[in-house]
Amino acid sequence: MTSEGTRAALAPASSDQDPTDAHVVSRALSGSQAAYREIVRRYQRPLLNLIAQIVRDRAEAEDLTQEVFVKAFRALDRYDPARRFSSWLFTIAHNHALDRLRTVHGVTISIDSDEVPDVPSAPVASPADLAERARLADALGDALGRLRVEYRAAVVLRYQEDLTQQEIAEVMGVPEGTVKTYLHRARKELAREMAARGWGPGGRGDGV
Amino acid sequence: MTEPDWGERATRWLEADRREHAVEAEAAFGAVMHAIARVEPTDDLEARIWRATSGVRLRLRAIRLLRLVGAGAAAASLAGATLYVASGVVVALSVRLLSGLLTGLVRAFVWLTLAFSEGVDLWSFLGRAGQRLSSAVFSSQAAAALVLFELLGALAFYVLNRVLAREKELSP
Numbered sequence: 001m002t003s004e005g006t007r008a009a010l011a012p013a014s015s016d017q018d019p020t021d022a023h024v025v026s027r028a029l030s031g032s033q034a035a036y037r038e039i040v041r042r043y044q045r046p047l048l049n050l051i052a053q054i055v056r057d058r059a060e061a062e063d064l065t066q067e068v069f070v071k072a073f074r075a076l077d078r079y080d081p082a083r084r085f086s087s088w089l090f091t092i093a094h095n096h097a098l099d100r101l102r103t104v105h106g107v108t109i110s111i112d113s114d115e116v117p118d119v120p121s122a123p124v125a126s127p128a129d130l131a132e133r134a135r136l137a138d139a140l141g142d143a144l145g146r147l148r149v150e151y152r153a154a155v156v157l158r159y160q161e162d163l164t165q166q167e168i169a170e171v172m173g174v175p176e177g178t179v180k181t182y183l184h185r186a187r188k189e190l191a192r193e194m195a196a197r198g199w200g201p202g203g204r205g206d207g208v
Numbered sequence: 209m210t211e212p213d214w215g216e217r218a219t220r221w222l223e224a225d226r227r228e229h230a231v232e233a234e235a236a237f238g239a240v241m242h243a244i245a246r247v248e249p250t251d252d253l254e255a256r257i258w259r260a261t262s263g264v265r266l267r268l269r270a271i272r273l274l275r276l277v278g279a280g281a282a283a284a285s286l287a288g289a290t291l292y293v294a295s296g297v298v299v300a301l302s303v304r305l306l307s308g309l310l311t312g313l314v315r316a317f318v319w320l321t322l323a324f325s326e327g328v329d330l331w332s333f334l335g336r337a338g339q340r341l342s343s344a345v346f347s348s349q350a351a352a353a354l355v356l357f358e359l360l361g362a363l364a365f366y367v368l369n370r371v372l373a374r375e376k377e378l379s380p
Contacts (some may be wrong), residue, residue, distance in 0.1 A: 031269050040257050044249050052247040062253055066260040132292045137243040144244070148344045157239040184230075187237050191225040199215075200222035 012036045021085035029077060040069060043086070044159055047093045053156040054097040055144055064100060083170075089173045090161070094153055101149060136199070143193035151186035154179055214243055290360065296351040304347070312340060 019027070027035035036107075047068055052061035072092050079088055144152055150172070157163045157171060163182070169176040194200065286333035315339075323333065 016307075027273075029268075033265065036261070036265055037258065040254055040261075042333070043247070044253055044257060048249050049246045049254070058247065061247065062250065065253065065268045066257050069257045069261050070264055073261050073268065129213055133243050136218055136240070137245065140240065151380070155241070159238050160244070160246060187225065187233065190237075191222055191233075191282050195222055196219065198225075199218045201219055203343050 022081050025076065025079060025085055043089055047089060049160060050090060050093055050156055051097045054149060054153055055101060064097055068096050087167050087170050095169050139194060139197050139199065143190050147186055147189055151182050153181040155186045158183055164194065293356065297349060300349055
């Protein structure tokens, strides 16, 4: 939970004065509505991002995010405080999104990268840099969308949500070695795809 | 030091990947991934989640309230029953103790007078006193009361232990 984006998303909630997740969960279980709202405020962004990258449809991702919170709150009294709360929530979100893919779309779905909006998360130096970033984001987002869903989820959890491989293994319910394999193969496939699109030495992605 | 542009980042990643430099490729890929913006929620998502979860939250609140009421009723019943039993035992024991004490004092006085007049050694005196005391303390009522209090103590200890363990788990 410490990537640039997640850090930005959680910044107001993770200062020294703010309660830890375990404390917030404890208060929610005691009936505090403010604590429930705090959980929503902290986790709506990371969960939405993960789900959107899995299902590749923003509107559906928002619906699924709502459903994930309903599921999570329903199971909150069974949450094991020995686990990280974020991993627990990501597990529910990951499984719920995969269930939706399997039941509604089938596991492999066609991808339209335009459905996931590109919003710059950091200021850029110049219009040229902005344009290059947009081109790179387009190509990479499109390539990411063509990956197997397991690879895509692993990449998002590792490089956007900054989870460790062990945490990703816990979220995805697979051994840590499998996560390593997913990440390695994902990177290889993405590299192949990007090179084919003209990125790399001597190219700036204009070759497609 | 200026940051490399996005094309240069992509080149570094793809070069490292081509040369099979896994660590370098991993780091370079992480930098390239920052190009992809995170999906931001729409303005009303929080409100929608709040509405969607209202039923669950209300149900959890009701369950918690019911649990509290149930626990309170059980505790009150247990306390009442304990007091009822304890008061009966305590009163019976007190009466028995008082009458035993008075009778014992009279008998002791008579026995002591006779013993001193006939000449009794210290060990016989202590043995007789101990016998009397044990027969007074280890009555069936006293034993029942003792067992009851032991059981209640063990139960209270168990519950307290569970509550403290739960608090410890949930505390930050």
